[in-house]
Amino acid sequence: MARVVVEVMPKPEILDPQGQAVAKALPRLGFTGIGEVRQGKRFELDVDDSVDDAALHRIAEEFLANTVIEEFTVRRVGS
Amino acid sequence: MRIGVITFPGSLDDGDVVRAVRRCEAEAVPLWHGDAELHGVDAVVVPGGFSYGDYLRCGAIARFAPVMGPVLEAAAGGMPVLGICNGFQILCEAGLLPGALTRNAGLHYVCRDQWLRVENTRTAWSTRYEPGAEILVPIKHGEGNYQADKETIAALEAENRIVFRYIEENPNGSRADIAGICSANGRVLGLMPHPEHAIDPLTGPSDDGLGMFYSALDSLVKVTNE
């Protein structure tokens, strides 16, 4: 078994209302000096050794991310 | 009687709460999120909607609004506070009520007429109901699935702080069919269903929601008389 982390983020050119709302709230809470905030999703998958990188890539591309508006990264972080 | 109704950017049902309060012949006082002041109201309603877009988590940004400081202070002093839907989420985020509202078990937003059972008729917001009364009130939310750890649920049960329970069908997966809970002193109530949409059979499924607003007025009269 290995732990795989898939991170999904809105594409840079796509509006991210969620991140924007957090960015706007921070100064109100007294935190200054923070510019843009973007909010994404993180998935942790425990996978069998039989699952190859190509399959993981497909899982991320076809299912976990909506590649019309999101981009993703796939990382193996060990077992 | 003056009942304050808070408007955050993104509040939606504030107008409906104002209408419900007026129908009970009380004065509705609009409160603005950026105003750290309650303008001498006798009770506060935190209405439904999507405050600040409900980004990050429902209620997570609204709880830091300037108006919430005085609300917390007033609640500590025993002022009746009602949180409806997004208002319930905000009161939980603010720590006035335990637990959290998570995504509906069915993963969809649900808008429907829902039967509830009134389990506790001794809170500031429920004295007008008969014990065990069944009432029909709309629900409309995507994140109304009440969750808390076992100890908290057990304590809520033991202290009779579950005020409303879903009956016939649990619409969102809430633990113990919880639709609404109150603070230990019974003055702060949070619920997912919308009593302000059940004040007239013309525009809602019933007028069962009026009881909550009348109860609050009764409790205020009592306090004043004592």
Next chain:
Amino acid sequence: MARERMIDTTAEAAKTPELDQPYAELGLKDDEYARIREILGRRPTEAELAMYSVMWSEHCSYKSSKVHLKYFGETTTEEMRTRLLAGIGENAGVVDIGDGWAVTFKVESHNHPSYVEPHQGAATGVGGIVRDIMAMGARPIAVADPLRFGAAEAEDTRRVVRGVVDGIGHYGNCLGLPNVGGELVFDSSYNGNPLVNALCVGAMRSEDLHLAHASGTGNKVILFGARTGLDGIGGVSVLASETFEGDETSGGRKKLPSVQVGDPFTEKVLIECCLEVIRAGIVVGIQDLGGAGLSCATSELASAGDGGMRVELDRVPLRAKDMTPAEVLSSESQERMCAVVAPEHVDAFLAVCAKWDVTATEIGAVTDGDNLVITWHGETVVDVPPRTVAHDGPVYQRPVQRPESQDALQANTSASLARPDDLRRTVLEMLAAPNLAAKRWVTDQYDRYVRGGTVLAQPADSGMVRVDEQTGRGISVATDCNSRFVALDPYEGARLALAEAYRNVACGGATPLAVSDCLNFGSPEDPGVMWQFREAVRGIADGCAELGIPVTGGNVSFYNQTGSTAILPTPVVAVLGVIDDVDRRIPAGIGTETGETLLLLGETRDEFDGSEWARVAHGHLGGLPPKADLAWEKLLGEILVAGSRDGMISAAHDVADGGLIQAVIEMALIGQTGARVLLDPDQDPFVQLFAESAGRAVVAVPRSEELRFTEMCTARGLPWRKTGVVDAESGSLEIQGVAEFSLTELAETWNATLPRLFD
């Protein structure tokens, strides 16, 4: 890189007249490009080319439909205009509903974006139509969504349905607008091309009507709302790739999707902000930013005024780095509005925006010149007569030809289809069919209660909301289109769509007042499609003239096809009605009064061509649709409204798809009350139960009112027949001599289909 040097200015354009420009990639024809050069007396700059290409596109210029749409104006009489405060040509038509209230409504399509990215496509469709209504100075008060998807069982339908419904729900629910109706239709012709139409109704005091004007030299132009990003500039990215030639890293914009992401929260505060500045009387004109973004807003505002306009484009707040002027002008970023404000009111305007935390920037001013002049860091990038961009686009006379296949289609009638022996089974099969099944799976995802004024919503025939809390005055809206009927006979089918929407409004007890439409068709380059289009326009216009109500506006969506196969022609008709007191609305469910009689108003004929039964039982489409008799519809409407006014009707439901039995079952299930259906012994039970003859409704009347009501029908010449009795005790629906069903069995059958398909 030194980007400034690459900005194409009017001075540069004058110097390099022979520069090769990618107009064809931007969708402009040779003669259109030549005309732009003729108008300007030089080649257009890159920014001008971007503006003209998007504003002269089919979507913005109506170049294929214009010649046919004129017919609406030609057939609208002065008498029909009496209640009209603004009509076609404005953002949306405005109708006087009495008591000093004006109502505006419009339907728009967002079909293509909703196929590419269903959630965001549908969400931004709601956002766009809501801003259209705000631009009239009205508060949006309700939305509704006519939706059409591919075959319910088709592979891709689930993805599209879930995304679209979730997107509409998410956006509309966050805006706080009750969703009160719409349609849900499945047909394989929509497999690769769903129709996502969005309707919004707004209300205002008549004196608050704000048209998009930019009069008054010196008045300021203020852009407010969201920042401008690279959203939806798919088409114009051709220009960016030209600009960035040889630099793949920073110029990689060729593959930008034409997808926009909506932010309903920003739109919600924008609504409140807009209404506050309008109420305060500090705006001269207001305009939404829709399809063509700033290109459209600036050229339309300037054309509507009496002078020119100057815009400093570099002042536009941006969300993306290194945007070119052409990109800023073409961006379709959502949740933006433009206002024209007198100089003395600018501070007050900005203060309201600050209160709502809405970004607002003065970007220009009205001038005494003739042209729209746009600068970028001091250099002129656009200098055009605004009308040439906004209104003087090309007009096409596309070939129109009735398809040869039409005769064969009409000859292939339903007469030879085998009819069922087991009517009980047919009732259940029909009830479970995706087009007739309960739509709760969809409508339960929409907030119908917010604003506290909804008195009718799905599954009622029309949505009705209260406008005035003191008097109870309200409005009602319904949309309809049976595209199968339109395919068989576009003229008659469009009239049937109008008739049904009209009837649906009347069934709620409201008086129909005005019509809007959303005309969804295939490619205008196909003469057969243009024939369908022309016939449908004529059908709606002639029908409106017969009914005496005007068409106040509309929207055209062409190029709806899967591969080269066009969708069924789908002219969605929306009818707006008024009711002077919503307390008198007629619900759809029976059982509100004890002891009710069910009456069928209208005549049932052996008409099954294009019916839902022909589709469900045989997958058949052919023949001729039922005839629409609009004089009859008008009479039926008057009787329903009179019945509501005098308290004679306790429930009413339109008889349409699925026939009489579908209507009665729905009335029983909505009211959770049983009934007995009595058939005419002289007519075939199958025909009575399932035929889709037009101009019919079922009403429930309290027994005490039965005689008074039937005498009124007889006196006015409307045929009626007692078709059943309500039986509150039975808990069942009995079709006498045919079958009996428990309400539980019917409810389970009706409710199971959509969750099974889409959950």
